[in-house]
Amino acid sequence: MTLALALLLDAALGEPRWLWSRFAHPAVLMGRLVGWLDRRLNTEPARRTKGVAALFLLGTGAVILGLFLSWFGPVVEILCTAVLLAQRSLVQHVMAVADALNRSVADGRKAVAQIVSRDCTEMTTSQVSRAAIESASENLSDGVIAPAFWFLVAGLPGLLAYKAINTADSMIGYRNDRYENFGWASARTDDLLNLIPARLTCLMIAVLSGQMRAWSAIMADAGKHRSPNAGWPEAAMARALGVALAGPRSYDGQMQPLAWVNETARRKIGPDDIKDAVTMLWKVWGLALLLALAAAIAQTLL
Numbered sequence: 001m002t003l004a005l006a007l008l009l010d011a012a013l014g015e016p017r018w019l020w021s022r023f024a025h026p027a028v029l030m031g032r033l034v035g036w037l038d039r040r041l042n043t044e045p046a047r048r049t050k051g052v053a054a055l056f057l058l059g060t061g062a063v064i065l066g067l068f069l070s071w072f073g074p075v076v077e078i079l080c081t082a083v084l085l086a087q088r089s090l091v092q093h094v095m096a097v098a099d100a101l102n103r104s105v106a107d108g109r110k111a112v113a114q115i116v117s118r119d120c121t122e123m124t125t126s127q128v129s130r131a132a133i134e135s136a137s138e139n140l141s142d143g144v145i146a147p148a149f150w151f152l153v154a155g156l157p158g159l160l161a162y163k164a165i166n167t168a169d170s171m172i173g174y175r176n177d178r179y180e181n182f183g184w185a186s187a188r189t190d191d192l193l194n195l196i197p198a199r200l201t202c203l204m205i206a207v208l209s210g211q212m213r214a215w216s217a218i219m220a221d222a223g224k225h226r227s228p229n230a231g232w233p234e235a236a237m238a239r240a241l242g243v244a245l246a247g248p249r250s251y252d253g254q255m256q257p258l259a260w261v262n263e264t265a266r267r268k269i270g271p272d273d274i275k276d277a278v279t280m281l282w283k284v285w286g287l288a289l290l291l292a293l294a295a296a297i298a299q300t301l302l
């Protein structure tokens with residue numbers, strides 16, 4: 001029941017500005033710790049070994065903190081879990097892009113630049129919309145389903161460990177000169193931890209949109225993605241909305257010839273498609289809530 005109540009609390013309140021303007025959000029604190037480890041350990045020699053050590057410290061510290069907080073009872077667990085879920089904040093960020101696009105393409109570019117890392121300055125309406133929908137799909141898995149999954153598997157310690165490792169991956173899990181070795185362990189572990197949640201998110205979207213008949217095509221599209229996990233919810237969302245996602249885009253001034261997802265579908269998309277994606281976010285959240293309630297009932301009966 002803890003997870004179900006946390007899902008409801010997050011959906012109702014999200015991330016209140018009055019609270020997080022006064023106190024550092026746990027994700028911010030995790031980021032500061034990752035940054036400190038980066039500054040202290042990301043040096044030659046043995047960068048990869050030091051990266052493994054940094055990951056061990058992060059994961060172990062998160063588990064210990066989770067065990068400590070769990071001792072304070074269900075109310076603290078519910079509050080902590082709700083804080084580490086991101087349904088409402090995800091919806092708000094994605095809807096902000098749709099609202100901005102309805103004003104102008106320029107406003108849409110500024111809004112989507114807050115949630116994606118690709119170059120946004122010359123995006124068309126369709127490119128802005130695709131970026132928002134892709135971000136919605138991936139973050140539905142990373143920010144909602146995966147945290148909920150790991151809470152069900154290992155309680156608050158599991159959830160905190162997942163969030164710490166996911167934060168590390170977002171900061172140091174890059175394939176560049178600085179992080180190729182130091183961030184290797186964080187990136188690979190994050191891939192492993194998201195293996196089931198990403199496919200579960202994909203399945204939920206496919207079921208809710210009546211696209212199970214296209215499962216083989218969804219699997220094929222998911223395999224085209226650079227990430228072993230992000231392509232799954234994205235491929236399902238593309239089929240659910242009847243649009244083409246991904247495709248070529250620019251990073252750091254260089255065009256990347258990435259494959260299309262649901263290639264033959266409609267490519268001219270706009271703010272209404274973003275709103276349809278947000279509707280799907282809420283449908284998946286609703287199914288997650290039902291599953292959390294079912295798990296609570298099953299645990300009570302057993």
